[in-house]
Amino acid sequence: xxxYALKRLLHVIPVAIGVSIVCFxxxxxxxxxxxxxxxPTDASLELQAQMRSFYGLDQPLPLQYAxxxxxxxxxxxxxxxxxxxxxxxxxxxxxxNSIILAVAATLIxxxxxxxLGFIAGVFRxxxxxxxxxxxxxxxxxxxxxxxxxxxxxxxxxSLGWLxxxxxxxxxxxxxxxxxxxxQYLILPAVTMSVIPMGIIARTIRSLVADILSQDFVxxxxxxxxxxKHVMRHVIRNAAPTAISVMGLQLGYLLGGSILIExxxxxxxxxxxxxxxxxxxxxPILQGTILVLAMFFVFVNLVVDVLQSAIDPRIQRx
Amino acid sequence: xxxxxxxxxxxxxxxxxxxxxxxxxxxxxxxxxxxxGEVVALLGESxxxxxxxxxxxxxxxxxxxxxxxxxxxxxxxVMGLSTRELGQLxxxxxxxxxxxxxxxxxxxxxxxxxxxxxxxxxxxxxxxAASERALALFQKVRIPSPERRxxxxxxxxxxxxxxxxxxxxxxxxxPKVLLADEPTTALDATVQIQILLLIRELQKEYGLSVxxxxxxxxxxxxxxxxxxxxxxxxxxxxxRVGDIxxxxxxxxxxxxxxxxxxxxxxxxxxxTIPGSPPDLAAMPPGCAFAxxxxxxxxxxxxxxxxxxxxxxxxxxxxxxYA
Numbered sequence: 001x002x003x004y005a006l007k008r009l010l011h012v013i014p015v016a017i018g019v020s021i022v023c024f025x026x027x028x029x030x031x032x033x034x035x036x037x038x039x040p041t042d043a044s045l046e047l048q049a050q051m052r053s054f055y056g057l058d059q060p061l062p063l064q065y066a067x068x069x070x071x072x073x074x075x076x077x078x079x080x081x082x083x084x085x086x087x088x089x090x091x092x093x094x095x096x097n098s099i100i101l102a103v104a105a106t107l108i109x110x111x112x113x114x115x116l117g118f119i120a121g122v123f124r125x126x127x128x129x130x131x132x133x134x135x136x137x138x139x140x141x142x143x144x145x146x147x148x149x150x151x152x153x154x155x156x157x158s159l160g161w162l163x164x165x166x167x168x169x170x171x172x173x174x175x176x177x178x179x180x181x182x183q184y185l186i187l188p189a190v191t192m193s194v195i196p197m198g199i200i201a202r203t204i205r206s207l208v209a210d211i212l213s214q215d216f217v218x219x220x221x222x223x224x225x226x227x228k229h230v231m232r233h234v235i236r237n238a239a240p241t242a243i244s245v246m247g248l249q250l251g252y253l254l255g256g257s258i259l260i261e262x263x264x265x266x267x268x269x270x271x272x273x274x275x276x277x278x279x280x281x282x283p284i285l286q287g288t289i290l291v292l293a294m295f296f297v298f299v300n301l302v303v304d305v306l307q308s309a310i311d312p313r314i315q316r317x
Numbered sequence: 318x319x320x321x322x323x324x325x326x327x328x329x330x331x332x333x334x335x336x337x338x339x340x341x342x343x344x345x346x347x348x349x350x351x352x353x354g355e356v357v358a359l360l361g362e363s364x365x366x367x368x369x370x371x372x373x374x375x376x377x378x379x380x381x382x383x384x385x386x387x388x389x390x391x392x393x394x395v396m397g398l399s400t401r402e403l404g405q406l407x408x409x410x411x412x413x414x415x416x417x418x419x420x421x422x423x424x425x426x427x428x429x430x431x432x433x434x435x436x437x438x439x440x441x442x443x444x445x446a447a448s449e450r451a452l453a454l455f456q457k458v459r460i461p462s463p464e465r466r467x468x469x470x471x472x473x474x475x476x477x478x479x480x481x482x483x484x485x486x487x488x489x490x491x492p493k494v495l496l497a498d499e500p501t502t503a504l505d506a507t508v509q510i511q512i513l514l515l516i517r518e519l520q521k522e523y524g525l526s527v528x529x530x531x532x533x534x535x536x537x538x539x540x541x542x543x544x545x546x547x548x549x550x551x552x553x554x555x556x557r558v559g560d561i562x563x564x565x566x567x568x569x570x571x572x573x574x575x576x577x578x579x580x581x582x583x584x585x586x587x588x589t590i591p592g593s594p595p596d597l598a599a600m601p602p603g604c605a606f607a608x609x610x611x612x613x614x615x616x617x618x619x620x621x622x623x624x625x626x627x628x629x630x631x632x633x634x635x636x637x638y639a
Contacts, residue, residue: 215420222375222415223435223486224408226400233423240425311425313472 005305015297020072023289024065027282055081055282068286077287082279087287090272095291098261098268102253104185105192110246112193113139113200118235120201121208133205139198148191148263155187162187165265188264192257196249203245207238240311247303251296323389324493324526325351325374330386332369332378339598343369345550346386348624353493356520356527358541358558360534360573364594366550367530371496374528375407391493409439412487414516416499418479422471428482429467432489439490454485458515477508481515488519495520497529501536513540534573538562543630546570549595549605552624556631566627567635568610604636612637 039048052058056067071078077087113136120132156164163184211217211234220230254269261270269288276284332344344366351357359367373384374395388395390411398406407413415421423431432451433444442450448467455463458481471479480500487495497516501509517540520527531537537544538558545555546567554567565571572590592609595601601608607617617636624634 215415215417216423218377219413219415219421220423222377222407222413224404224406224438225434226404229434229438233426236425237423313424313470 004308008301008304012297012301016294019293019297020069020290021065023293024068024286027285027289028061028064072287072290077290078283080276080281080284082276082281082284087283090284091269091287091291094267094269094272094288095295097266098254098257098270101185101188101192101257101261101266101268102250104189105253106196106246106250107193108189109193109196109249110200110242113197114204114242116197117201117204118208118238120205121212122231124205124209124212129205132201136198136201136205139194139201141198142194144191144194145259145263147194148188148260151187151191152263165263188260188266191264192253192260196246196253199249200242200245204238204242207241208234211237236310240307243310244303244307247299247306251299254292254295254299322353323350324353324355324391325349325528326387326389327370327374328387330370330373330384330388332366332373333383334378335381335383336379337598340383341597342600343550343597344373345600347547347550347552349545349552349555351494351526351528353526354520354524355543356517356529356541357543357545358529358531358537359545359547360531360537361547362532362594364549364597365547366597367532367547368498370547371413371498371528371530374494374496375411375413376403405439408435408487408492409490410492411494411496412490412492413496413498414480414483414487414500417503418476418483419471419503421483422479424471427468427470428474428479428486432467432482432486435486435489450489451485454489455482457488457519458482458485460485476504477512480504480508480512484512484515484519488523491523493526495525495527497527499531500529502531502533509536510539516540534562546573549600550597551605551621551634552632553606553634554632555624556628556633560628560631566631566633566638567606568612568637569606572609604634 039051049058056064059067068078075088077091079086080090083090116132116136120129120136123129152164155162164187166184217230217234220233225233257266257268258270258274260266261268262274265271269292272284273288275281276288327347327349330344330347331342334341334343343364347366347370349357349359349370359370361367369378372378374388374390376384376395376398378384384396386396390406393402393406393410395403395406422428426434429448429451432454433447436442436447436450437444451467452463455467460466460478460481466474466478466482474482480503483500495516500516501512504512513536516527516529519525527540529537529540531540541558543556544558544561545552546561546569547553548569554561554565554570561570562574565574569590572588575588576590590609595605595608601618603616603618603620604610604613604622607613610617614636620636622634622636624632625638627633627638
């Protein structure tokens with residue numbers, strides 16, 4: 001178990017190097033001068049060159065990369081061109097907000113998705129299955145920024161129950177376990193949960209239907225187990241796959257929430273990226289993408305280890 | 318205990334599945350009784366209804382299956398049992414060994430957990446006591462290093478070992494009846510005979526009544542006291558093992574005996590029964606075997622021959638012996 005976890009951890013190293021190269025290259029290949037955004041249009045060539053060497057942009061690309069990677073390894077992702085604040089602090093603050101949103105959305109999506117999928121799988125072919133599968137299908141297909149706006153119109157504008165935007169009363173760092181804060185989380189989290197809910201429901205539906213058609217389920221009934229006990233076996237058999245799908249979804253949500261964060265003005269990495277793209281804030285862009293990619297790798301690692309803890313066939317083979 | 322006590326009594330059992338477009342009558346008026354301590358082999362090819370007959374005793378059919386007739390197992394009317402009572406019967410009084418142990422065991426629980434689960438389902442004992450019993454059972458079915466093996470998952474064991482585990486699990490609650498659904502079919506030939514001998518040995522020791530479903534007449538001869546030959550959902554011939562092997566009467570039984578591989582040595586061709594079994598969704602009106610039978614006459618194609626006594630203990634459903 002521990003050996004397996006360590007082995008998987010070693011696999012992270014080449015992935016991390018690859019990811020950092022790709023995200024560095026992508027941004028430097030893209031057209032546009034990052035200094036254009038902060039320098040006045042009539043800035044002298046001398047000032048431009050001075051700024052260029054200050055940010056290290058006059059060095060050859062491989063050297064720029066090596067410097068950046070070396071600093072990144074030591075926890076220094078540079079300073080934002082637009083705000084002059086350390087990139088790492090900006091990303092950390094935004095990441096925590098994004099993680100809160102993604103985790104809340106995944107939990108909501110996983111809970112309802114599992115229930116829907118399980119019911120649909122058990123009653124496969126019946127009208128219950130059709131309703132549950134229809135809901136899941138709707139979840140996958142509906143554009144979430146549209147759903148977000150619909151929810152805002154319904155719950156904020158018409159009913160006035162929930163705030164429509166923002167990260168809570170204390171600004172982007174004012175997190176607390178109180179209704180004052182959580183009410184801001186509900187609409188974006190529900191909007192975001194619709195995608196994983198649909199995917200998890202569909203996965204679990206086919207998983208449960210497949211497990212129920214296996215011989216061992218009949219063998220369990222043949223040794224006298226009642227339905228509820230048989231279902232415990234079904235859940236245990238479905239769990240490894242369900243968890244891996246959930247982990248992947250969490251990974252996607254951690255990075256892929258630009259639209260929803262923008263719709264709800266949620267101060268997360270999505271909003272940060274969005275802003276950085278418009279201001280061509282290279283250090284922020286690079287840093288954020290790197291951190292998000294590493295999140296994804298890390299979530300996958302956790303999922304693999306968890307899976308091997310549940311499913312004996314993975315870890316020992 | 319009365320030696321002649323009837324433990325299983327099936328009367329006029331019919332099973333109809335409604336899954337496809339047309340209803341499929343898999344079992345069509347089967348009557349069979351098994352005494353205490355007796356082993357009866359249900360012999361027949363795929364689709365003859367032998368497994369379905371056996372599974373009926375535990376009411377293991379999918380929802381929407383029509384089951385008619387009466388079945389009594391150690392004095393309990395199986396057709397009249399509630400779901401709860403069925404749950405108490407299954408695994409405790411009547412247990413079952415499946416054809417493919419690898420598929421019939423839950424892959425994410427250890428074998429030990431699965432045996433303990435069975436014991437704790439039917440008896441109020443501690444986990445500690447249940448795991449001690451599991452160990453004793455593993456020793457009984459002669460699994461080497463049983464303590465370690467109990468902690469194994471199904472994918473870590475060989476087919477023969479898994480079938481031994483299945484047998485151990487089936488015996489966990491001291492059942493009266495063991496239903497064996499082709500328990501050796503999925504195994505290597507050398508392992509097959511070990512498992513057969515094990516079942517026979519434990520059957521004697523526990524005084525079990527056994528229904529042993531198989532398509533292999535050699536296996537049936539090895540393990541059974543009596544053989545009931547099934548064809549297209551009906552029993553066509555039934556009798557003591559020696560009588561059936563030595564002097565098969567029904568043309569189908571004769572064909573089965575003729576089709577044994579052991580007889581086809583040298584340059585002789587393997588003798589087979591011409592044709593194939595009838596479609597159970599569209600059964601012919603007369604004897605189901607008539608279209609494949611060399612001795613069939615007009616009456617065979619018209620009327621279903623009833624199962625009639627022959628000799629001292631046998632029964633046969635063929636117009637030639639009516």
